């Protein structure tokens with residue numbers, strides 16, 4: 098097996114209990130407050146999430162535009178997984194879940210599908226984040242807080258060449274001081290953390306990743322110590338992380 102980094106970040110509330118319960122989460126009713134569920138699936142597995150039947154017309158059209166089959170399967174699996182999990186949460190058929198986009202491109206559940214007025218889990222709203230990488234797709238679903246999720250396959254990359262656009266000076270020095278493979282692993286970990294944090298805010302490409310400063314990337318609870326103006330408030334509210342190593346099926 099090869100590996101992947103996954104990182105999920107939330108903006109609160111403090112000390113949420115993280116759970117990852119596979120498909121059985123409904124059997125374990127969560128208590129009130131921030132809760133996050135994460136599911137990872139193999140996009141090459143033609144099983145449950147391989148079909149595009151539950152996708153919207155627009156999603157199917159997007160899927161059809163991928164040049165490479167492998168990218169199309171990743172897209173279909175991620176969106177089928179997302180719809181399946183939101184459908185469970187909302188007690189709706191998967192193909193009836195509707196989405197909207199926030200100003201900076203963050204996909205969100207359509208406002209009229211948020212439970213009214215408080216939902217079955219107490220006051221809150223659903224938030225989700227999805228990510229795909231070669232061989233793995235993941236969805237994080239959160240109640241009562243905003244979640245950002247990223248997954249990156251572990252593979253050797255030229256960390257020093259990629260670093261300027263992504264790491265700040267301190268992070269670059271930290272990465273440069275390591276020998277490979279520790280170097281590219283640390284680089285990819287920082288990358289994953291940054292993408293998760295950027296997705297919490299929803300800034301996407303509008304915020305250069307090298308302006309988001311992370312310390313303690315090798316620790317279970319990294320700290321965001323600097324962020325550009327637009328992101329500063331949101332980055333300061335990233336209060337919890339779940340960082341894991343996931344296994345990827347080895348393919349020949």
Ligand SMILES: CC(C)(COP(=O)(O)OP(=O)(O)OC[C@H]1O[C@@H](n2cnc3c(N)ncnc32)[C@H](O)[C@@H]1OP(=O)(O)O)[C@@H](O)C(=O)NCCC(=O)NCCS
Pocket residue numbers: 172175201202203204226227228229230246247248263288289291292295296297298299300301302306
């Ligand atoms: C969202 C973003 C941060 C991540 O993209 P990515 O790593 O290429 O791809 P991922 O699979 O992890 O995530 C893509 C998903 O994020 C979601 N997404 C898109 N824009 C988003 C935003 N503004 N906020 C939150 N989530 C967003 C979508 O669900 C998207 O999936 P979809 O296109 O199938 O609908 C992207 O806007 C981006 O900036 N990509 C550039 C990658 C880069 O240079 N990263 C630097 C290292 S930090």
